[in-house]
Amino acid sequence: MKKTLAALICASTIMGGAMAENIVRTPAPGNFPISTVVEVPSAVKTYYLSGVVPAKQEDGTFGNTEAQTVSVLKGIEAQLKAKGLEMSDIVKMQVYLVTDPAVGKMDFDGFMKGYSQFFGTEAQPNTPARSAFEVKALYLPEWFVEIEVIAVK
Template identity: 45%
Template sequence: MQLSKSLLLAGLMSAGLLAPCLKAHAEDGIIRHPADHFPISTAVEVPAGASTIYLSGMGAPVQDKTAPAKSLEAYGDTQTQTLASLQRIEGELKKLNLTMGDVVQMHIYMVADPRTKQLDFPGMMKAYTQYFGTAKQPNLPVRSAFAVAQLANPGWLIEIEVTAVRPVKK
């Protein structure tokens, strides 16, 4: 059984079908299964012994201090808020000696823009893809995006929470 499994893996590797997963596995023990044609993973496998870090949901900090407090104008549109939220997350991870590449799961809570009455999913994706699936940072988390009625801060259109993993030291 072990020999046939090894031969199967070798065949898949030579065909280039497992290269992204095995490369990630070889580096830090985390196996990411990327989705076809979309910048998320469909599954992430975390090895025993790795530390799991749960970050609280984060929205954008105020972008325009001259705008009314807790207003949409103070925080910006969905793309602006997503980018600012991801920057905050990156800062919190850095304090823990982690990077965005260590994020394995993400939940994005979104509110419809009151001006358009619609979610700005494309705006969120423009900011998201600046951090995930790039040549500099190719690791993709599993991710869910939710439409919600409102967030705690009435000026927020987005709040993001992530789970990161500190790989096992070798």
């Protein structure tokens, strides 16, 4: 009986460790670079990153939606690296987009051009489950993009 119990405890420990590495991502149809579902085992550590906004460019502006998206994702990447994480560890993303006056509406195409440099690439194929919202404004009127993420390890 003691040997059976010890074997069960050992097996559950091994299985628990294996499950922590088995994050399952269900890709969106048509190669759209998001996951429709991300399954995360309970044994992982979860990180919630607050919304990140763009940094000023060298010219003193924040740039267009694409440039702001790249800036925000680089900021997220730096925060993740500080915690020993990578962009591939992101499982959920919420995106807030404001109307770009140059476009006259939310510039989803510009966002996707920036986003696609970080997700769904050959070098980094992992894609998060993602929502994108158009919002009236962010704190500074020059900000068109804010992104918050959940990452796991």
